[in-house]
Amino acid sequence: MNETHRHESGLVVETRGHVRVLTLDRPERRNALSTALQTDLIEELLACAEAPDVRAVVLTGTGPAFCAGFDLKEIRERDRRGERFRPPMSRPTRSLFEVVTETPVPTIAALQGAAVAGGFELALACDLRVAAPGIRLGLPEATIGMGANFGSVVLPKRIPVGIAMEMLLTGEYVTSEDAERWGLVNRLTDDVLPAALRLADRIAANAxxxxxxxxxxxxxxxxxxxxxxxxxxxxxxxxxxxxxxxxxxxxxxxxxxxxxxx
CATH class of the missing domain: 1.10.12 (Lyase 2-enoyl-coa Hydratase; Chain  A, domain 2)
Structure with a gap:
């Protein structure tokens, strides 16, 4: 049975049999991770962990980008209001990337477009990645004074350390072809979401x-x-x-x- 509902934050949740599809639907903001969107993603992932019928999760986005990372406009507005900025691991709520990593249900990132900054970290947190050819991936945080806390820890565990260090320290992007060569991308295809769903269905068919x-x-x-x-x-x-x-x-x-x- 297929069911779909949408959160005000822009998160669309679809149940396709035993597969739950979580779609970032803020294409006008390149699917930037607002505070509300992060909160809803965490809630939905925790719900997936508790649901015995959910056997795989697919994370994807609408529009030309998978996810452009944290919502910088929202952060700047809070800076202008004089609000204190808390580092990712010093907040009263859990880190989204930590929750993705700890979700007991297998997670697949379907990257139909660029995944940068926190968007790349979100893809890194998933178990498997399916990507379109020629898309940009990377952590440009050093170029804007941010920290890429999750990416700094995880990326050197996923690809050769020297390559990870170059990406982190220069902030330059790589392509999905590069990522496939390093084993970071499982499938490179023009039909990203169908390929991710096939992979999810194959996982969901198992015990x-x-x-x-x-x-x-x-x-x-x-x-x-x-x-x-x-x-x-x-x-x-x-x-x-x-x-x-x-x-x-x-x-x-x-x-x-x-x-x-x-």
Whole structure:
């Protein structure tokens, strides 16, 4: 069943079977992340984590850009009002990028256009990335006196350190072709959203307990020594689930599995 609703912030939420599509729909602002949009994204991602029927999330945008980052006009207006600016990790609310990273449901960024600054960080926070050819990606924060806190930590873990350092310190952009060559982009295609949805549907066809377990183990175990990572035991345990019995039975009986999520 497909359902769609829109937040006043410009976030469009669509449910396509077991896939939740979150679309940034502020094309006149290049889908800039206003405070309201960040709040709604966090709420929707937390809802996805709690919904047993949601098995994959696709993040995308409308218009020529995926996301231009934080809403600089909003920030400047607050500066003019004399409001205190709090760094990303010193705010009473959670960081959007942290929430994306910790969402137990697999996330796919569908980059139909440029992803820069906080928009690139949003794509970095996702598990997989599908991108159109020739789009700009990068972290220009050093050129405007910002910090790229999330990108500074995560980008050197995703691509070769020397390349990450050059991107961070120069603020210059790279292309999606570069990103695919470095393994940062999973698919390079003109049909970005359909390709991302196909990937999401393929993930959603698998046992949801297994998928959530694998994501949490991979994300949380990445920086741990091998012996610790092997004993993490995070997320639901597929080995003790009804779906493990169903999956094996379906395979041996040559039929599609009927996942219960238990």
């Amino acid at each position: 949801p307990i297994s998928v959530r377990r694998m994501k949490e183990t991979a994300v949380k175990g990445l920086e741990l020594p091998l012996w610790q990572a092997l004993r993490l035991d995070v997320g639901p345990n597929p080995y003790l689930s009804e779906d493990r019995r169903e999956g094996i039975a379906a395979y041996l009986e040559k039929r599609p599995p009927n996942w219960s999520g238990r």
